[in-house]
Amino acid sequence: MTSTAIQRTAVGPAVRIRSLSKSFTSSALFSRKKIPALRDIDLEMQRGEIVALVGESGSGKSTLARCLALLETPDSGEVLVNGKDIAGLKGAAVRKYRSEVQMVFQDPFGSLNPTFRVEHILERALALHQPEIKSKRSEMAKLVSTVGLSPDVLSSFPHELSGGQRQRIAIARVLAAKPSIILADEPTSMLDVSVRIGVLNLLHKLRDEHGITILYVTHDLASARYLSDRIAVLNEGRIVESGESVQLLDHPSHPYTQLLVGAVPDPDRDSSFDAPKRAALREQIQRWSTSANLQKHIIDESSQHWVLADESEMT
Amino acid sequence: MSVPVLEVQDLTVEYVSDERAVRGADRVSFTIHSGEIFGLAGESGCGKSTIANSIMRLLKDPARISNGKVLFDGTDVLGMDEAALRAWRWNNVAMVFQSAMNSLNPVTRIGEQFIDVIRTHRGGTRAAALHRAHELLKMVRIDPVRLRAYPHQLSGGQRQRIVIAMACALNPRLLILDEPTTALDVVVQQEILEQIRELQNELGFAILFITHDMSLMLELSDRIGIMYGGRIVELAPATTLRHGSRHPYTQALLGAFPPLHGPRVKLTGLAEGTKFTNIQDLEDTGEGHWVAPSDQPVLSQGELL
Ligand SMILES: Nc1ncnc2c1ncn2[C@@H]1O[C@H](COP(=O)(O)OP(=O)(O)OP(=O)(O)O)[C@@H](O)[C@H]1O
Ligand SMILES: Nc1ncnc2c1ncn2[C@@H]1O[C@H](COP(=O)(O)OP(=O)(O)OP(=O)(O)O)[C@@H](O)[C@H]1O
Ligand SMILES: [Mg+2]
Ligand SMILES: [Mg+2]
Numbered sequence: 001m002t003s004t005a006i007q008r009t010a011v012g013p014a015v016r017i018r019s020l021s022k023s024f025t026s027s028a029l030f031s032r033k034k035i036p037a038l039r040d041i042d043l044e045m046q047r048g049e050i051v052a053l054v055g056e057s058g059s060g061k062s063t064l065a066r067c068l069a070l071l072e073t074p075d076s077g078e079v080l081v082n083g084k085d086i087a088g089l090k091g092a093a094v095r096k097y098r099s100e101v102q103m104v105f106q107d108p109f110g111s112l113n114p115t116f117r118v119e120h121i122l123e124r125a126l127a128l129h130q131p132e133i134k135s136k137r138s139e140m141a142k143l144v145s146t147v148g149l150s151p152d153v154l155s156s157f158p159h160e161l162s163g164g165q166r167q168r169i170a171i172a173r174v175l176a177a178k179p180s181i182i183l184a185d186e187p188t189s190m191l192d193v194s195v196r197i198g199v200l201n202l203l204h205k206l207r208d209e210h211g212i213t214i215l216y217v218t219h220d221l222a223s224a225r226y227l228s229d230r231i232a233v234l235n236e237g238r239i240v241e242s243g244e245s246v247q248l249l250d251h252p253s254h255p256y257t258q259l260l261v262g263a264v265p266d267p268d269r270d271s272s273f274d275a276p277k278r279a280a281l282r283e284q285i286q287r288w289s290t291s292a293n294l295q296k297h298i299i300d301e302s303s304q305h306w307v308l309a310d311e312s313e314m315t
Numbered sequence: 316m317s318v319p320v321l322e323v324q325d326l327t328v329e330y331v332s333d334e335r336a337v338r339g340a341d342r343v344s345f346t347i348h349s350g351e352i353f354g355l356a357g358e359s360g361c362g363k364s365t366i367a368n369s370i371m372r373l374l375k376d377p378a379r380i381s382n383g384k385v386l387f388d389g390t391d392v393l394g395m396d397e398a399a400l401r402a403w404r405w406n407n408v409a410m411v412f413q414s415a416m417n418s419l420n421p422v423t424r425i426g427e428q429f430i431d432v433i434r435t436h437r438g439g440t441r442a443a444a445l446h447r448a449h450e451l452l453k454m455v456r457i458d459p460v461r462l463r464a465y466p467h468q469l470s471g472g473q474r475q476r477i478v479i480a481m482a483c484a485l486n487p488r489l490l491i492l493d494e495p496t497t498a499l500d501v502v503v504q505q506e507i508l509e510q511i512r513e514l515q516n517e518l519g520f521a522i523l524f525i526t527h528d529m530s531l532m533l534e535l536s537d538r539i540g541i542m543y544g545g546r547i548v549e550l551a552p553a554t555t556l557r558h559g560s561r562h563p564y565t566q567a568l569l570g571a572f573p574p575l576h577g578p579r580v581k582l583t584g585l586a587e588g589t590k591f592t593n594i595q596d597l598e599d600t601g602e603g604h605w606v607a608p609s610d611q612p613v614l615s616q617g618e619l620l
Pocket of ligand 2: 159160161162163164165190318330336338339343358359360362363364365366376377378425569
């Protein structure tokens with residue numbers, strides 16, 4: 001308890017990632033093709049900051065979250081959490097880290113043990129992370145109501161729950177651990193808007209009231225803008241643009257960000273999308289990302305808005 | 316209009332266990348015509364997957380269809396025996412499950428899984444099946460080299476796309492998509508759905524599209540059913556629903572989008588404690604627009620963040 005308190009008041013960001021890279025080898029028989037999932041990632045998160053990680057499918061979002069959760073080992077680079085290098089953690093320190101840094105997994109169907117009732121899943125999380133709590137039963141009821149479910153679900157098995165209900169149990173389990181950092185990988189992808197807003201408001205409240213730092217992985221730009229202080233855009237394993245959320249979405253500078261912003265479903269749009277315009281953007285993205293001399297260019301100093309580009313694109 | 320491909324009539328499904336009985340779907344009726352995209356949206360837990368699983372005859376214990384009919388081309392699906400079901404699934408109707416990300420066989424390479432599905436249901440050579448798999452992967456914008464990958468080597472969205480491609484493999488007459496794009500960014504999502512729509516125009520199959528994403532649903536569907544607590548509360552053509560929704564729950568769904576521009580406003584979703592109970596049967600308000608009567612007021616929202 002005291003060590004947490006000290007850590008939380010310590011100076012410096014909650015998370016500092018420096019030149020992190022990670023690649024996977026594909027299992028093609030003859031060609032051992034390397035898939036670079038993350039390339040030279042720099043990312044800082046201040047205490048109590050909510051950062052949204054957006055980007056296309058396969059761009060490396062989950063891999064980055066999993067590196068932070070100690071579920072993947074980076075090839076190179078450094079991850080400091082509360083000032084400490086997480087690569088060196090062992091034994092008890094790993095367990096402690098895992099309760100401080102909690103992850104909501106992308107797939108609620110795969111991440112809950114199917115053989116246990118919800119109450120068992122939550123009880124275990126409480127026993128592990130908050131052993132001081134006496135009345136587990138009422139705490140569990142509180143947890144499920146926080147995520148908008150009735151206490152009835154406690155006696156259910158995961159397969160008896162709908163997709164969105166499971167997703168909320170996964171969130172409740174994370175809350176049971178009282179973490180200081182939450183890595184939320186698409187935590188609301190299966191929730192209808194009205195429930196989703198409730199969960200986003202909850203995350204917001206956790207940050208406001210407990211100073212929890214949140215990495216919010218999503219493909220939903222509107223919810224990223226709603227929840228996060230800052231957005232980082234990932235494209236093919238690189239952060240290509242980052243900045244304060246509203247500023248970034250109002251002035252997307254990288255062609256990939258422009259593509260994303262332009263594709264947000266709009267029921268009032270007549271034709272589905274403008275194919276030639278999209279092809280042109282894709283060409284531009286290709287040119288930008290293959291440039292040999294990529295540098296960060298500041299778009300707006302006060303909102304820390306920058307874009308990764310070749311000098312020649314910036315004129 | 317043409318004959319319906321699918322007719323669901325008064326379908327009621329219950330999950331009965333020692334501890335509780337849950338009505339997963341409650342007197343649900345709708346039809347889907349060939350070449351039509353029918354969207355089903357609604358709150359989490361309202362019974363969307365239950366309906367999809369009933370149509371596919373994939374409900375397991377303790378689920379029980381206690382009332383209603385499912386007709387495919389006029390044939391009673393609930394009365395089919397195992398052999399008839401096997402011949403019918405994949406060839407006539409294919410489904411992408413909500414758990415798609417998790418529904419591939421973890422120990423078999425993707426390519427083998429395609430070959431297996433195609434050859435089991437359509438026959439043909441391995442080479443032909445593999446060729447088809449290549450085409451399908453390109454359709455969902457994944458490099459066909461990935462046919463050699465195992466599921467765990469793919470990202471969540473890549474796995475979802477593989478499963479969508481697999482469901483299209485045999486050109487079924489009805490495609491059921493249960494939250495098929497939860498892990499896809501808007502760009503990929505739009506392009507895949509566009510591909511599916513093109514395929515659909517070409518081959519004329521019908522789609523039952525389940526999602527909670529109303530903007531996506533409005534963009535894609537011809538007609539939409541909105542569900543709440545096991546019941547359909549509103550049913551209308553997409554264009555009607557967009558500006559003329561009548562049920563307060565539909566209005567809540569349509570009104571709870573965080574905007575992409577303008578000031579950041581705190582939203583509340585469905586106001587705390589708002590519940591719709593004892594939902595009445597749909598009433599015809601003309602022009603294919605059906606609404607369940609409700610006396611709940613529409614929610615208000617909009618305090619600045
Ligand atoms: N264990 C693995 N073996 C091989 N390749 C992998 C492995 N895990 C991930 N990859 C690859 O790394 C890339 C990044 O994957 P990641 O899961 O981080 O993407 P993502 O941004 O989370 O995508 P999505 O939005 O679809 O979930 C993908 O091309 C993926 O196929
Ligand atoms: N095997 C089961 N046993 C008991 N109850 C179940 C079972 N499967 C589903 N239910 C209940 O039936 C209701 C409808 O579930 P269903 O999965 O159809 O919802 P859904 O509309 O698909 O929700 P979501 O959008 O969250 O996936 C839920 O309240 C769920 O808890
Ligand atoms: Mg992912
Ligand atoms: Mg469902």
